[in-house]
Amino acid sequence: MPADVFYAQLHRVIPAAAGFVTDAGGRVLLVKPNYRERWGWPGGHVDDGETPEMACARELREEVGLTLETGRLLVVHWVPEMDERPFPLVHFTFDCGTLPDGARITLQEDELDDWGFFTAAEADEILPGWQAERLHASIAARASGQVTYLS
Template sequence: MDLLPFEQYAASLNRKRTSAGVLFRDGVGRVLLVETTYKRAWEIPGGSVDADEAPWRTAVREVAEEIHLDRPLGRLLLIDYVPTDGPMPEGLAFIFDGGLITEEEVAGIEPTDPEIRSVGLYTPGAARDLVKPILARRIEAALDAVTTGGLVLCESGHRVTVQGRR
């Protein structure tokens, strides 16, 4: 077997899209969602990772752009592998802990980003009706990670357990 020159090998490597979001929640278990202007489904604050940008930097940047909060980013709660879906290539989604947020803080958010129409706090059940099913599963898994202190791995929002090869 002939090996490719390193530059050709590097150019042939798979490229994945990546996103990073932040899970904010209040003291009674509601989560912060943003209503976008460019699609029907609501989201958590976050977005696509830019070229040469780390997911944690994306999370901080998107929160500042979308809802004007400047807070330290909490720990990584979840990584989700997302398979190819139509024109969208496979990817990875990261969710970080944004910590607790109050109703007063949410009421004070005035979206100026043209992508954001409104923000609100929703129970996980109500969120399920507003977000895509894959994000609903991620939110539930991320909330569990907050409680357990662990990191959740998912595929299409479904939790997975990774075991060694046998």
């Protein structure tokens, strides 16, 4: 079988990455996209030629104006097809640390309406359930030093 035929038959997934960023009080940084109702992570799809780590760093710079070290992997999340997305999503969440007091957030207004730091309980109210699950897994993974796989 020719390689192009073989690869055309394989299952496809969409890779995405986000940064787990907290403030000094342990609250997580979330953003409000202008193209959907619920809040989410600062992050996005992995572009051609990027690794998930590179995508995480780029998205943090683009969306909230932060240049942070992309730290260790916290969570890998397999998210099945949903809504208009025809392929599963493989989401990589990286620990991007704690922002020092006074760090400046510069919102990308083309895609985002707002940003904020939220406790886990507050985030549960504004995130879709599958992203809230990722938040709790990220908190636990940061505390334990382990990597978590969600499906």
